[in-house]
Amino acid sequence: MVDTRRRAFIALLGAAAVARPAPALGQSTKVRRIGFLRVGPPPPSYIGGFREGLREQGLIEGQHFVIEFALAPSALQIAGVAAELAARHVDLILAAGTPSVFPAAKAAGNIPVVFVTTFDPVTVGLVPSLARPGGNITGMTTISGDLIAKRLELTREFFPSLRKIAILVREASPTAVAYVKESQSAAAKLGIGLQVLSERHPDDLANLLAAARGVDVLVVGDDTEFTTHRVDLAELAIRNRLPTVHGLREMVDAGGLIAYGASFHDLYRRAASQVRKILDGAQAGDQPVEQPTKFEFVINMRTARALTLDIDPVLLARADEVIE
Numbered sequence: 001m002v003d004t005r006r007r008a009f010i011a012l013l014g015a016a017a018v019a020r021p022a023p024a025l026g027q028s029t030k031v032r033r034i035g036f037l038r039v040g041p042p043p044p045s046y047i048g049g050f051r052e053g054l055r056e057q058g059l060i061e062g063q064h065f066v067i068e069f070a071l072a073p074s075a076l077q078i079a080g081v082a083a084e085l086a087a088r089h090v091d092l093i094l095a096a097g098t099p100s101v102f103p104a105a106k107a108a109g110n111i112p113v114v115f116v117t118t119f120d121p122v123t124v125g126l127v128p129s130l131a132r133p134g135g136n137i138t139g140m141t142t143i144s145g146d147l148i149a150k151r152l153e154l155t156r157e158f159f160p161s162l163r164k165i166a167i168l169v170r171e172a173s174p175t176a177v178a179y180v181k182e183s184q185s186a187a188a189k190l191g192i193g194l195q196v197l198s199e200r201h202p203d204d205l206a207n208l209l210a211a212a213r214g215v216d217v218l219v220v221g222d223d224t225e226f227t228t229h230r231v232d233l234a235e236l237a238i239r240n241r242l243p244t245v246h247g248l249r250e251m252v253d254a255g256g257l258i259a260y261g262a263s264f265h266d267l268y269r270r271a272a273s274q275v276r277k278i279l280d281g282a283q284a285g286d287q288p289v290e291q292p293t294k295f296e297f298v299i300n301m302r303t304a305r306a307l308t309l310d311i312d313p314v315l316l317a318r319a320d321e322v323i324e
Contacts, residue, residue, distance in 0.1 A: 032065045032279050035090035035111075037082055037100045039072050040228025043250040046096065046116075049265035053272025065279075074202055075099035075172060075225050082107040092278055094271065095139070097224025098175055101126065105137055112284035114274050115139030116267050118222040118247070119175040121289055134285040138274055140267045142222070142292050147247060148179065149186040151260050154297075155217055155245050156190055157315060158258060164193035166215040166242075168208065170223045171198040179221050202229050209236045222247040222261065230254035238306050249298040252323065257303045262292035296320050 036042070036050075051061065059065055070085035072078040082103035085093060095104035095115040104113050105126065113136060115121075120143045127133035130141075156162050167183045169176040180196055187194040195215055197208045202225060212218060218237055220226055226233060227250060234255025237244045246252060247261030270290060278284050300323040304311050316322055 031063070032092070033088070033090040034065055034067050034275065035070055035085045035088065035093040036067050036096060037070045037072075037078070037085055037093055037104050038096035039075050039078055039099050039224045041069075041071055042096055043227060043230075043253075043264075045250060045253075045265040046268050049268035050094070050272055053269035054275070056269070057272055057276040059272075059276065072099075074228075075170065076201070079103040079107070086111055092275060094275065096268075097227070098173055098222075099170075099224050101139075102174065108136060110136065112278045113137040113139070114271055114278065114284065115141075116264070116271055118142045119178070123178065124174050127285075127289065130289040130291075132286065133289050136284050138278075138284045138287040138289055140271050140274075140290050140292075142247075142262045142267075147261050148182040149189075151219065151245055151247060152183070152186045152190060152192070154258070154260050155219065156192070158311070159216055159243070162190075162192055162216050164195065164215045165217045165219050166195040166197050166212040167219045167221065168197045168199065168226070169221040170225050171200050173221070173223050175221070175223070183219065199225075205229065205233060206236055209240045209242060212240065212242060215242070217245055218242040219245045220247075220251060220256070227251065230256070234303070238303065241307060243303075243307055243309065249296045249321075252298045252300045252303075255300065255303055257300055257307070257309075259296065259298045261295065263294040263296050266294040267292060298323065 068090055070081050072081040078099050086107040086109060090111060093104050093108055093111055093113045095101045095113055098117045098119060101115045101117050116139055121127045121141055122129060169179055184194055197212060199205060199208060227248060230251050231254045244256045246256045246259040248264060249259045252259040274287050277287060297319050298321045299316060299319045302323060
């Protein structure tokens with residue numbers, strides 16, 4: 001028997017949707033220009049998530065907006081690239097990844113900025129609060145302190161006899177000091193030794209990994225520069241017989257061993273909602289900084305086999321995805 005009340009309710013919702021006014025941006029003939037600032041080309045899942053989110057907001061690429069990419073070869077060049085992007089007078093800057101955020105904020109002037117990053121924007125002084133960031137900036141952040149501890153706990157489950165890890169950070173990253181501190185605290189609680197590998201330039205990676213002697217696992221910090229060089233990093237780790245643990249599943253797609261962390265595809269998809277509101281006239285600083293709601297646990301069995309590792313079937317069953 002059909003529930004007539006439910007059918008009537010659905011019909012009412014449909015009528016409301018039809019009666020809803022056209023989106024403000026959709027009524028404009030101006031094509032908005034979104035500057036996408038990043039170190040290196042974005043992983044397909046990031047830009048794909050962003051475009052997916054804009055479509056969900058009713059925006060058609062080429063009709064309502066275009067994306068203008070501003071990609072720096074490394075974090076060392078990002079400030080200059082940010083200034084060049086701001087000089088194009090784009091309507092909004094998406095600061096994609098940690099190295100982009102402060103340069104974007106400094107260069108933007110009156111251009112609103114939406115960021116996607118891993119650091120706590122309050123702790124580093126970017127905004128006064130998550131609820132009301134103020135100024136001309138807002139965005140998405142993982143605030144990954146708790147995630148770092150969870151990642152090391154998971155690493156211990158994979159390697160019960162774990163004695164020492166190395167963590168890889170980018171020396172100039174605004175997250176480096178906090179990441180090292182959180183990692184040291186988590187490692188101490190687990191009784192694990194820790195070595196810090198600090199990268200100054202992407203060319204340092206080969207020597208840094210070769211210098212990671214006497215460690216059982218390499219834990220890679222969540223930095224855009226490492227994401228840009230994710231394939232090289234995975235190959236270097238396998239060459240040095242180093243299992244790698246990451247916060248980004250894109251690193252495991254490229255050959256890393258394990259990832260546990262926020263879904264950045266989802267963060268970029270949700271950032272599109274903030275972008276839409278701002279392009280419709282909302283003040284960026286009035287939009288709360290948002291945190292992740294979706295997390296991923298991914299294992300790359302191809303890499304496990306290359307490293308001749310046996311993975312506990314219980315851990316495989318817990319994974320959201322196993323790459324074969």
